Amino acid sequence: QVQLVESGGGLVQAGGSLRLSCAASGRTFSRYAMGWFRQAPGKEREFIASINWSGSTYYAVSVKGRFTISRDNAKNTVYLQMNSLKPEDTAVYYCAARGSSYIATVRGDYDYWGQGTQVTVSS
Numbered sequence: 001q002v003q004l005v006e007s008g009g010g011l012v013q014a015g016g017s018l019r020l021s022c023a024a025s026g027r028t029f030s031r032y033a034m035g036w037f038r039q040a041p042g043k044e045r046e047f048i049a050s051i052n053w054s055g056s057t058y059y060a061v062s063v064k065g066r067f068t069i070s071r072d073n074a075k076n077t078v079y080l081q082m083n084s085l086k087p088e089d090t091a092v093y094y095c096a097a098r099g100s101s102y103i104a105t106v107r108g109d110y111d112y113w114g115q116g117t118q119v120t121v122s123s
Helices: none
Strands: 004-007 010-013 018-024 033-039 046-051 057-059 067-072 077-082 091-098 117-122
Touching (some): 018 033, 018 091, 018 117, 033 067, 033 077, 046 077, 057 067
Parallel strands (some): 010 117
Antiparallel strands (some): 004 018, 018 077, 033 091, 046 057, 091 117
């Protein structure tokens, strides 16, 4: 069982930055691929970024070049650095873990989810 707790959300002006953190419980964190998703009001939850056990990453086109996913296995934590934020980035951001070391972009491929953290970007 893995428990995930996100933090770092908030209100920021367009063009600003935020860093989200996701703290994971469990001794096998390093074996899990991790992902970030987001869900805006009235929209489906969408894939943002994923990172595998060795640090390889994959991004959605909408955030590539602006967002960076990283992990610190010693701290059981995954991060999402978000730069050049836009109003359309406003959403609840979710951290997810899957019982596999391989990157995935589909919501159903993830086994554990955090409670989400709100990110609001004002224009």
